[in-house]
Amino acid sequence: MFADYSMPELMSIFAMQGFAGLSLFSIFVLMALGLAIIFGQMGVINMAHGEFMILGAYTTYLTAGLFENVLPGLYGIYFFVAMFLAFIASALLGMLVEWLMIRHLYHRPLDTLLATWGLSLILQQAYRSIFGAREVGVSLPDWMMGSIAVTDLVEIPINGVIVMVLTLVIATLVYLLMFRSGWGRQVRAVVQNRPMAEAVGIDTGKVDRITFALGCGIAGVAGAAFTMIGSTGPTSGQLYIVDTFLVVVFGGAQSLLGTIASAFTISQAQSTMEFFLSGSMAKVLTLLVVVGILMLRPQGLFALKVRR
Amino acid sequence: MKTTPSASSLMSRENLYFLVLAALLLLVFPVLLDAFRLNLVGKYLTYAFVAVGLVLCWGKGGILSLGQGVFFGLGGYCMAMFLKLEASSPEATASQSTPGIPDFMDWNQVTELPWFWQPFHSFSFTLIAVVMVPVILAFIIGVAMFKRRVGGVYFAIITQAIAAILTILIIGQQGFTGGANGITDLRTLMGWDIRSNEAKTVLYFVTSGLLLACVLLARHVLGSKLGRILVAMRDQEDRVRFSGYDVASFKVFVFCLAAALSGIGGALFTLQVGFMSPSFVGIVPSIEMVIFCAVGGRHSLLGAVYGALLVNAAKTGFSESFPELWLYAMGALFIAVVLAFPNGIAGLYQRYLMPLEKRMLGGLGKAANTPPTAAARRMEETP
Numbered sequence: 089m090f091a092d093y094s095m096p097e098l099m100s101i102f103a104m105q106g107f108a109g110l111s112l113f114s115i116f117v118l119m120a121l122g123l124a125i126i127f128g129q130m131g132v133i134n135m136a137h138g139e140f141m142i143l144g145a146y147t148t149y150l151t152a153g154l155f156e157n158v159l160p161g162l163y164g165i166y167f168f169v170a171m172f173l174a175f176i177a178s179a180l181l182g183m184l185v186e187w188l189m190i191r192h193l194y195h196r197p198l199d200t201l202l203a204t205w206g207l208s209l210i211l212q213q214a215y216r217s218i219f220g221a222r223e224v225g226v227s228l229p230d231w232m233m234g235s236i237a238v239t240d241l242v243e244i245p246i247n248g249v250i251v252m253v254l255t256l257v258i259a260t261l262v263y264l265l266m267f268r269s270g271w272g273r274q275v276r277a278v279v280q281n282r283p284m285a286e287a288v289g290i291d292t293g294k295v296d297r298i299t300f301a302l303g304c305g306i307a308g309v310a311g312a313a314f315t316m317i318g319s320t321g322p323t324s325g326q327l328y329i330v331d332t333f334l335v336v337v338f339g340g341a342q343s344l345l346g347t348i349a350s351a352f353t354i355s356q357a358q359s360t361m362e363f364f365l366s367g368s369m370a371k372v373l374t375l376l377v378v379v380g381i382l383m384l385r386p387q388g389l390f391a392l393k394v395r396r
Numbered sequence: 397m398k399t400t401p402s403a404s405s406l407m408s409r410e411n412l413y414f415l416v417l418a419a420l421l422l423l424v425f426p427v428l429l430d431a432f433r434l435n436l437v438g439k440y441l442t443y444a445f446v447a448v449g450l451v452l453c454w455g456k457g458g459i460l461s462l463g464q465g466v467f468f469g470l471g472g473y474c475m476a477m478f479l480k481l482e483a484s485s486p487e488a489t490a491s492q493s494t495p496g497i498p499d500f501m502d503w504n505q506v507t508e509l510p511w512f513w514q515p516f517h518s519f520s521f522t523l524i525a526v527v528m529v530p531v532i533l534a535f536i537i538g539v540a541m542f543k544r545r546v547g548g549v550y551f552a553i554i555t556q557a558i559a560a561i562l563t564i565l566i567i568g569q570q571g572f573t574g575g576a577n578g579i580t581d582l583r584t585l586m587g588w589d590i591r592s593n594e595a596k597t598v599l600y601f602v603t604s605g606l607l608l609a610c611v612l613l614a615r616h617v618l619g620s621k622l623g624r625i626l627v628a629m630r631d632q633e634d635r636v637r638f639s640g641y642d643v644a645s646f647k648v649f650v651f652c653l654a655a656a657l658s659g660i661g662g663a664l665f666t667l668q669v670g671f672m673s674p675s676f677v678g679i680v681p682s683i684e685m686v687i688f689c690a691v692g693g694r695h696s697l698l699g700a701v702y703g704a705l706l707v708n709a710a711k712t713g714f715s716e717s718f719p720e721l722w723l724y725a726m727g728a729l730f731i732a733v734v735l736a737f738p739n740g741i742a743g744l745y746q747r748y749l750m751p752l753e754k755r756m757l758g759g760l761g762k763a764a765n766t767p768p769t770a771a772a773r774r775m776e777e778t779p
Contacts, residue, residue, distance in 0.1 A: 133549055135683075192735060197549050198460045199734045202690060205683050206730025213723035330560045330679060333553045368568030375561045379554055383540040386550060 101363055104243075109359030111248040111317065114255040116351035118310035119328060120335040121262050121344070126303035127333070128341040129266075129279050130296065132190055133201040136208035137332060138325025140304045143181060143211070144174035144311025145320040146219060152226040152315075164229045171254075171312040178308025179301040186300040191293065208325070215322040225319035232316065247316045254313055258306065263344060265302075275299050338378050339388050346390030353389075354378060413698055414611070421604040431593040438600035438668045440708035441607050443468075445661025447689040447700035448607075448614050449654030454686070455694035456618060457650045458630030459547065463537075463555030464658050464685045466562050467530035469677030471659030473566075473573075474529055476672035477513060478522035479582035479590075499581070504571035513572075519586060526663040527656045534655030538648035545644070547633075556679055563678035578673025582666070590667055603664045610657055611697050617653065618697070626650060658685075687726075690733045693742025702741055 093101065119141060126134045134140075151170035155163050185207060193200045228247060235245040266272040277285040278292045278299075286292050314320070335354055339346030354374060361370035382388070425437055446464050453459045486496040494507045501509070515521045537558065541551055566573045574580070582590065589595055617623055629636045629643055637643045666672045675681065684707075692703020707729070714722040737744050 131549075133552070189731060189735065196734075198552065199738065201460075201462075201549075201552060202683075202687065203731050203734040206727040206734075208727070209723045209730065210727035213720070213727070216723075217720065326680075330557055334557055337550060337553055366568060368564050372561055372565050372568065375557055375564075379557050379561070382550075382554055383537075383544070383546075386541070386544050386546040 102360065105359045105363045106356065107244055107248065108362075109356040111245075111251055112359055113352050113355035114248075114251045115310065115314060115317075116331065116335050116355050117255050117259060117348055118251075118313055119307065119332045120339075120347045120351055121259060122303040122306035122310065123332050123336050124339075124341070124344055124347040125262070125266070125306070126300060127336055128343070128347070129275060130194075130299055130303075131197050131279070132194070132300070133197055133204065133333075134303070135201055135205040135329060136185075136211060136325075137204075137304075137307055138327070138329040139208045139211035139215075140178045140182060140307035140325075141311035141314065141328070142215060142320060142322070142325040143178050144308030145315050145324070146215065146224075146311075147174040147177045147308065148312040148315045149219075149224050149226050149320060164231060166229065167232070167312070167316075171309055174308040174312040175305040176308075178311070179305030182304025183297055183301040185304075186297045190300060191296060194296070208329075212322050212326070219322070221322060223319040223321035223324070226315050228316060251313050251316060254309075258309060259344075259348060262306065266344065271295075271298075334375065334378050334382075337388055338382060340390035341388060343388075343390040346388055350389055410615075414608075414615075417611075417698055417701060418608050421608065422601070426597070426600070431597060434600050435596045435668060436712060437705070437709075438596070438603050439665060440705050441600075441603045441701075442661040442665035442668065443685060443688055443708060444607055444701040444704035445610060445664070446654075446658045446685045447692060447704045448610055448697055449657035449661075450686060450689035451694060451697050451700045452614055452617065452626075452657075453650045453654040454689065455696075455700075456623065456630065457626045457647060458633075459647055459651060460552045460686070461555045461651065461654065462552045462679065462682050462686065463559045464654070465677050465679075465682035466555075466559050467534060467655040467658035468662040468665070468681075468685070469562065469566075469672070469674070470530045470533065471526045471662030472666040472672040472676060473579065473662075474516070474522055474525040474659075475663035475666040476579040476582060477516040478519060479585060479666065480579050481513065481517055482585070483581060483583045498574075498579070500574045500577070500579075501571055504575075506571040510572050526659050530655040530659035530662075531652045534652045535648060538651040539644075542644035542647040542651075547647075556682070559677065559679050559682045563674045566674040566677065574673070576674060578671055578675070580671040580673075582670050585667065591670060596668060599664070599668050603668065606660065606664065607701065610660070611701065614653075614657075614697050617650075622646065622649075687730055687733065689740075690738075691729065691740050693740030695739060696742030699740050699742030699745075706741070 119137070122140070123134065123137050126132050126137070148167070148170040151173055152166055155166035155169075159166075185204075189203055189207070190200060193203060232247050232250060235243045236249075237243050264272075266275065274285070274290050274295050277288075278290060278295045282292055285295075311320075318324075331354075335351045336347055338354065339348070339350030357377070358370055358374045361373060364370075365373070421441070426434060429437065446468055449467075450461070450464060453461060480498045484496065484498045489495045489497070489499060489502070492499065492502040494502060497506070497509050501507075516525070537555070541547070541554065546554070566578075567576045569575075584590060590599065618626070625636060625641060625646055629641075629646060633643055662672075662676070665676070688704040688707050689700045690703070691707050692701065693699030710725070711722065714725055733740060739746070
């Protein structure tokens with residue numbers, strides 16, 4: 089399959105596909121980071137994660153509309169406001185959901201799956217009632233559009249670069265929060281040994297609520313970022329939920345670094361194969377390989393060595 | 397009922413419930429419903445096969461599979477392939493550029509019948525494949541996962557990924573599988589027109605009969621030593637392992653059994669509905685199947701059958717009259733079943749109706765008074 093292309097062409101194909109893979113990687117990381125916190129750290133299977141993401145995307149859409157109509161002069165920076173609002177909206181909803189539903193289910197992980205699936209159906213229908221079944225998109229401000237030509241054959245879109253930088257910043261923040269802050273220590277303590285954490289005076293209920301809200305908030309930011317490269321519909325979230333779970337599981341559920349590494353592996357494999365095979369076959373192959381590896385190495389790439 | 401010891405009175409009670417279900421399926425529905433509704437019920441019953449399988453592997457075995465749609469679909473596709481080949485005889489497809497192959501292959505410039513379609517010319521092969529294809533896949537997944545002690549959440553996610561893979565594959569390989577439309581326009585089974593009302597009624601009875609047989613089989617499995625080991629495994633897997641049982645093999649077995657049941661359900665579905673498409677394979681239908689089982693009661697075989705019937709009937713009813721509300725109702729059902737009645741309808745029945753029934757029948761026998769309440773309590777406590 090390589091024979092039809094000349095060497096420089098091949099190189100630029102790999103460069104372009106590699107870059108496309110990097111954008112996919114950024115999206116995966118953004119989505120998976122939230123899930124890695126909720127699923128990896130808290131053990132809650134949140135099937136509504138995609139819908140939290142879509143909430144962020146719709147928030148961005150609304151903010152863009154607001155800026156367009158009320159503050160057209162500031163349209164250039166609407167995205168950063170939208171991102172912040174997306175975080176707040178998803179985190180608040182997450183907090184509400186945790187309080188209503190999830191906190192009753194911490195000892196029944198498989199049931200969180202069913203309950204959050206129900207939640208995802210309700211949210212989907214709510215989006216459909218509010219925003220209509222049609223997909224909506226936002227128009228990017230001028231400075232985010234266009235691309236940088238690296239060579240004659242290789243062009244890099246600016247919005248892709250922005251998504252990547254965003255991912256980097258958020259991943260760093262999450263890392264600092266989880267592993268370098270007192271609060272992160274509390275989260276990890278609660279996860280590892282709830283009664284003990286309670287005994288040393290940690291308010292586990294509060295920690296749980298904020299952790300869940302944080303995970304959902306990050307999903308919201310992912311949704312905001314997502315509007316830069318695609319349109320949003322009521323059921324868009326469902327398309328990504330399996331991918332996201334696989335990324336988290338493949339990386340080793342408890343390891344943030346693993347999540348990032350597996351997002352990288354999966355996205356690069358998929359986007360490179362996509363050029364040579366049809367998109368669906370590339371996806372099938374990638375998923376098959378991931379499932380195969382998971383069968384051989386169930387703990388994922390980066391398993392924490394913990395005694396259980 | 398009067399003087400029987402508690403255990404056998406429970407048994408006879410179970411038999412009674414089974415007979416009620418049998419009467420409902422074989423007498424009440426056929427008498428009350430017209431051919432169209434009866435066919436709908438028949439369709440719901442094919443999901444009950446999956447739900448019964450899920451009671452075995454999820455409720456009793458503690459293995460939650462989110463990929464039952466895969467097995468349902470494989471069974472359904474096997475049957476659909478046979479029917480499609482029968483419908484695409486060279487005479488019937490004479491207008492195609494290559495007569496004798498299914499129409500969608502012709503549209504997709506596939507000129508020769510692919511190798512994996514060839515054996516489906518044979519009906520006996522198809523019947524075996526309906527059960528064996530799902531079982532073989534389940535066996536591979538089961539051995540790979542359970543021997544390495546992967547379970548619970550991880551198993552659920554991986555089976556879900558498999559459902560996603562199969563759907564993408566079917567949709568992507570349009571020329572071989574019919575793509576997103578699925579395999580449609582199925583007409584006859586061994587020369588017998590399956591689209592007529594009589595055929596649909598006959599198929600309804602076949603489905604009901606097979607379902608009752610499968611429930612009996614499942615009950616037999618659960619009543620045997622194997623069933624007790626399953627429950628023990630669900631509750632304390634390590635202890636069972638340390639007692640010297642090969643936990644993985646039991647899990648593989650029950651997973652394969654559930655897959656076989658789903659495959660049979662899928663094949664009957666194809667026969668009654670007249671087509672098979674990837675929309676019955678993927679993640680969404682697979683999770684819906686889990687909810688049929690959960691609503692009916694994940695620990696109760698008969699509950700699962702009622703769950704499949706009720707949820708599907710509600711779905712049809714709701715989406716006919718309030719399509720908007722259906723997703724809300726379904727979502728609320730998911731949440732309610734988890735938060736409010738984790739043992740489903742069967743659990744509600746045991747908790748609320750059974751004591752009432754006891755009180756009303758209380759004068760009839762003293763022996764019947766205590767054991768079911770104890771059973772009800774046990775139902776409450778099971779996680």
